[in-house]
Structure formats: C-alpha cells, structure tokens
Amino acid sequence: MDFQHWLSYSHSDQALFRRPDLDSSWDALVVPGTLATFYFEGTGGFVLAQRAPYVIDPRTPLIQTSTEVKRSAPRASHLKLLEIHDPEAAAWWPEREIPREHWEDGRWPEVVESVLDFQTQYSTAATAKLDKYERLKAEARGEQLPTPGVTDAPARLVPPYWAVHGSADPWWRLSREAISIAITRHGGQVQPILAIREDVPTNVLAELIADLPDGLTDVFCWKGSWDEAKATEEDVAAWLDAVRVARDRGISVTNLYGGFLSALMLPLGLAGFGHGVGYSESRDTRRLGETGASETRYYVPAVHGFLTVPSAQPLIDHLPAEWACRCDVCRSVAVNDRPVIATLTQEDRKAHFLFCRRDEIEAVLSDQQAALDQMRGVADWLASNPVPAMDTDRWARPLRTWFQAISAQLD
Amino acid sequence: MSTVRPRALPATALEGPTQRLARPTCRSGPPEAALLRPTIRGLLRLGRVNQMSLAGTEMPWHQKRVDLAVMWDRQTLAVELKVDNWRRAVEQAYINRWYADESWVGLWHAYLTPAAVRAASDAGVGVLVVTRGTIYPLQSPSRPPRPNVGGDLSETLRARGVRVRDLLGEVRRRGLPALA
Numbered sequence: 384m385d386f387q388h389w390l391s392y393s394h395s396d397q398a399l400f401r402r403p404d405l406d407s408s409w410d411a412l413v414v415p416g417t418l419a420t421f422y423f424e425g426t427g428g429f430v431l432a433q434r435a436p437y438v439i440d441p442r443t444p445l446i447q448t449s450t451e452v453k454r455s456a457p458r459a460s461h462l463k464l465l466e467i468h469d470p471e472a473a474a475w476w477p478e479r480e481i482p483r484e485h486w487e488d489g490r491w492p493e494v495v496e497s498v499l500d501f502q503t504q505y506s507t508a509a510t511a512k513l514d515k516y517e518r519l520k521a522e523a524r525g526e527q528l529p530t531p532g533v534t535d536a537p538a539r540l541v542p543p544y545w546a547v548h549g550s551a552d553p554w555w556r557l558s559r560e561a562i563s564i565a566i567t568r569h570g571g572q573v574q575p576i577l578a579i580r581e582d583v584p585t586n587v588l589a590e591l592i593a594d595l596p597d598g599l600t601d602v603f604c605w606k607g608s609w610d611e612a613k614a615t616e617e618d619v620a621a622w623l624d625a626v627r628v629a630r631d632r633g634i635s636v637t638n639l640y641g642g643f644l645s646a647l648m649l650p651l652g653l654a655g656f657g658h659g660v661g662y663s664e665s666r667d668t669r670r671l672g673e674t675g676a677s678e679t680r681y682y683v684p685a686v687h688g689f690l691t692v693p694s695a696q697p698l699i700d701h702l703p704a705e706w707a708c709r710c711d712v713c714r715s716v717a718v719n720d721r722p723v724i725a726t727l728t729q730e731d732r733k734a735h736f737l738f739c740r741r742d743e744i745e746a747v748l749s750d751q752q753a754a755l756d757q758m759r760g761v762a763d764w765l766a767s768n769p770v771p772a773m774d775t776d777r778w779a780r781p782l783r784t785w786f787q788a789i790s791a792q793l794d
Numbered sequence: 795m796s797t798v799r800p801r802a803l804p805a806t807a808l809e810g811p812t813q814r815l816a817r818p819t820c821r822s823g824p825p826e827a828a829l830l831r832p833t834i835r836g837l838l839r840l841g842r843v844n845q846m847s848l849a850g851t852e853m854p855w856h857q858k859r860v861d862l863a864v865m866w867d868r869q870t871l872a873v874e875l876k877v878d879n880w881r882r883a884v885e886q887a888y889i890n891r892w893y894a895d896e897s898w899v900g901l902w903h904a905y906l907t908p909a910a911v912r913a914a915s916d917a918g919v920g921v922l923v924v925t926r927g928t929i930y931p932l933q934s935p936s937r938p939p940r941p942n943v944g945g946d947l948s949e950t951l952r953a954r955g956v957r958v959r960d961l962l963g964e965v966r967r968r969g970l971p972a973l974a
Contacts, residue, residue: 691857772888772917
C-alpha cells in the first residue's frame with residue numbers, strides 16, 4: 384500500500400468528499416478517534432461509504448496528563464474516546480487527572496488491545512448508517528447505489544500512543560510497548576504514530592525510529608505544532624535523517640501533519656504526508672481538544688500558504704497574473720486572469736486547496752528542480768516587488784528557507 | 795413631518811470600541827475608542843455622511859474587522875483608527891481598499907509622522923488627522939483596485955441597519971473615553 388496524501392476527516396468536509404472531481408486529490412483518510420467513537424454510526428457510515436483506505440487515529444494525547452499546559456475542559460467526545468482506552472478511568476476523569484502511573488499499573492496491554500479491537504471491528508460494527516451515506520454519495524455523483532458488499536477494514540492499525548520528549552521519556556516506554564503488542568497481534572498491519580512534543584528538536588524522531596521494535600514497515604510521525612512556514616534548515620535535515628534511519632530499517636515515514644514543504648520531501652524519501660482540508664497543516668499534541676470551525680482561508684499557490692480572504696486578494700492582484708490559480712474553482716470567478724475570491728464559498732476554497740495540493744504533489748514528483756526554481760523565483764520577485772504596506776517577507780521567507788534546505792539535501 | 799425615533803443598537807454594535815479599541819495605547823496617547831466620536835462628527839461636518847447614513851464599528855469582513863465603516867450615497871467608506879501603531883493601520887486600510895470605495899486611516903494628530911503619511915500615500919490610503927473634536931483630511935485615498943469586487947462592506951452595513959445617529963448616541967450613552 385502506498386498512500387502519499389492523507390486527509391484528516393472532519394464532518395464539515397462531507398460534501399467535499401462526495402465530489403468525484405476531488406477523488407484524485409487524496410489517497411487515504413485519517414479519521415480522528417474522537418469522531419469515530421462519539422459519532423460512531425454517522426462517522427462509520429460516511430467513512431465506510433467512501434470505499435477508500437482509512438486509518439483511525441486513537442488520539443491518545445487528548446487524555447494525556449500534562450504539566451505544561453492547562454487543558455481545556457474535556458468534551459463529551461473526549462470522554463467517549465477515553466472509554467475505548469479505559470472505561471474505568473472514564474468514570475472519574477476529568478475530576479481527577481490520569482497520572483502516567485495509572486497506565487503503568489499493569490492495565491496497559493489491555494488498553495492497547497481495546498483500542499485495536501475498536502479498529503478491527505469498526506468496518507463491521509459501525510455500519511448502521513452505511514446505507515444512508517452510500518445513498519447520499521450516489522445522489523451527489525449521479526451514480527447508481529453500489530451493490531452491498533463487504534466494507535473495508537482500516538488500511539492500517541494504529542496503537543494508542545503518547546506525545547513524548549524522547550526515547551528516555553517514560554511515556555515513550557508505554558508507546559513502544561503498545562507498538563510491540565500491536566505487532567505481536569497484527570504484524571505488518573500496524574502503522575504507529577510517533578508523536579513528539581513541540582519543544583523538542585525534530586531529530587528526536589530519528590531517535591524514536593531507531594528504538595522501534597522490529598516488524599514495522601510504515602510509521603506516521605508527528606512533531607507537535609510544527610509550522611512549516613517557520614521550519615529551519617535543521618528541521619528539514621532532521622526530517623530527512625529520520626527518513627534515512629527508517630529506510631535502513633525497512634520502514635517508510637509519513638508526516639501526519641505537513642504541507643508543501645513535506646511535498647518537497649517526497650522525492651527525498653518521505654513516503655507521504657497528511658493535513659486537514661483547508662487548515663491543520665500543523666497540530667499541537669497538547670491542544671488536540673481545541674478544535675472548531677474557523678472560516679477557511681484561501682490557499683495562495685504561488686506562496687504555498689494560507690491567507691485570510693481579505694489579505695489574499697491584494698496579494699493575488701499584486702503577483703503576476705501567470706501565478707494566479709487556474710483550478711476549476713478559481714477560473715469560475717476569474718476577472719482579468721485572477722480569481723475574485725470573496726465570492727467563493729467555504730467549500731469552494733477547500734476544493735481549490737485540494738486541487739492545488741494535488742497539482743503541487745504532481746509537480747514536485749515530476750520535476751522537483753523545476754518546483755524549487757519556481758519557488759525561488761516567487762521569493763526573488765517578492766523581494767524586489769513588495770506589496771505596499773504589507774510585510775511581504777512573511778511569504779517570501781519560508782520559500783527561501785525551503786529552497787535552501789531542500790537544495791542542501793540535493794547537493 | 796413625522797419624527798424618526800432612533801432605534802436601539804444591537805448588543806454587539808459597539809463591542810469593538812468599548813472592548814478592543816478602549817485598551818490603552820503603549821504610548822501616553824488617548825485610547826483608540828476616543829478617536830471614534832471626533833471621527834464620526836468630523837465626517838458629518840465634512841458632509842461625507844449624514845445622521846441617517848448606515849454606519850458600524852468593528853464591521854466584520856470575512857476574517858477581519860473594520861474599525862469604522864459608513865455608507866453614503868451608495869459609497870462605502872472604511873476607516874482604521876490608530877493612535878500610534880500607524881503601520882498596522884495602514885496595512886489594514888490597504889486591505890480595505892478591496893472592499894470599500896474609500897479607505898482611510900484616522901491617526902491621532904500628536905503622533906502623526908511624515909513616514910506614516912508617506913506609507914499611506916504609497917498604499918493608496920487616505921489620511922484623516924484626528925483631533926480632540928474633529929478630523930481633518932490630509933490626503934485623499936486612491937480609487938479601489940477592483941471596483942465591484944463581489945460583495946463588500948455595504949452588505950454588512952445594510953444587514954446591521956445601524957445609522958450614524960444611533961452610533962453617536964451609543965457612544966455618548968456608553969461614555970466612551972473623552973479626549974483630554
């Protein structure tokens with residue numbers, strides 16, 4: 384199985400996933416454990432109706448005791464998530480925090496099995512609304528209802544995991560043990576998530592990969608709050624070092640939350656990357672619970688970044704017209720060869736982003752040097768043609784850094 | 795002739811000035827909310843609005859808010875008010891050029907600098923000098939880069955239905971900071 388482009392599922396994106404023209408814009412879904420548990424039938428019906436590869440992310444850091452950040456009050460979905468980990472703790476959390484020692488008292492293997500059982504049973508248990516979602520999908524596409532058949536189990540199984548500081552972190556010992564248990568039960572079907580805290584260097588990922596038990600072929604890596612726009616050359620080198628360490632062990636690395644910089648790393652060995660639709664190219668392991676629908680920004684493909692609608696239009700109009708987006712969505716609202724984005728709906732902006740991301744991946748994989756040169760060209764142009772009154776360098780800076788970081792790896 | 799009774803403002807109509815704009819500035823100037831009354835009164839004096847013109851503060855436009863927007867003769871006018879952080883005001887007003895027919899910054903007279911006026915000029919943004927009692931237009935704004943860009947502040951102003959006289963009454967009623 385070779386999935387390069389993962390999308391995090393969210394309820395608000397359902398209509399988008401039904402569009403046949405976006406089918407080629409993603410390979411597989413990451414279904415948050417909160418949605419899979421709390422909206423068991425609805426999420427199950429939708430996800431299974433896609434007939435597409437998916438994994439269920441247990442999102443265990445949501446219930447991780449943190450001394451660094453005061454967590455907001457857990458939602459009902461977080462309690463539901465805890466139930467598949469440990470029903471007993473769900474009776475008294477969050478009145479009392481769950482100390483790490485709670486998981487170390489001998490119950491951890493049972494917790495791991497419970498989380499994995501939820502995933503293995505999902506495709507047969509979460510089918511109550513499958514008919515409804517298959518009908519909605521068929522109607523949206525003008526297709527016949529699919530013939531009833533066997534629903535697909537998750538493409539990979541993800542054991543519970545914690546956000547860690549490094550291989551000496553006691554939380555890593557638990558995560559590693561969970562991976563071992565999962566491999567014993569499910570062998571090569573296991574694709575764990577290695578999550579590191581936002582305050583540790585990226586090269587901790589390589590350290591964790593080196594410490595993994597044998598028997599894996601794929602891992603997701605997640606560096607908390609990693610913002611590609613602020614990435615340094617050292618970050619990129621550390622990611623690619625993790626890729627090399629993993630490759631030496633026969634393991635492929637997928638970045639769970641990334642953007643265009645991750646796409647640039649695909650030809651250098653990164654197996655894939657994931658993100659939400661229109662946001663969430665970065666997630667903080669400590670703030671998983673703080674979700675919510677903010678207004679979707681517009682993805683400006685020339686600078687490979689999201690801008691608010693008010694800020695994006697001046698930049699679009701400032702840049703040469705040949706750099707404006709030519710996707711179907713943007714062409715439909717183009718005036719003088721540039722899209723007028725205030726007229727786009729939220730769904731339009733998300734579809735535009737997915738078209739852009741698909742094209743970016745194709746461009747990078749077909750000619751990485753051309754993609755790098757284009758990026759450098761935009762950065763240079765912005766440096767000599769700043770947008771009046773705006774800090775233009777905020778868009779040019781990441782492009783320069785990415786160019787240098789990736790070029791250094793090619794030398 | 796019938797008298798038109800002032801309508802009550804929605805609870806959120808002045809959320810911005812009283813909450814966000816009222817914060818003290820880093821220098822010893824007046825709080826930004828204090829610029830609101832002289833600006834509205836100045837626009838009345840200059841004949842840019844009348845008491846019945848649609849007006850609003852903290853007007854939402856997608857992910858941003860415009861400090862003050864008014865509509866007069868089917869033209870929208872946006873003003874970003876700032877006491878001392880003129881760079882931020884000019885950037886915001888530059889963006890407003892895409893969504894309003896005229897985009898201005900209202901800057902407190904004591905901190906007005908040639909650099910601020912030059913930056914506003916480069917950005918095509920008009921400059922209003924705000925004093926204790928009124929405003930003085932120092933520099934006119936350029937025309938919008940994309941007239942009729944597809945929806946603008948006028949829709950929000952119409953939806954709110956607040957008028958200049960309502961806004962002034964509310965400013966008085968809530969006792970927003972007066973200028974020394």
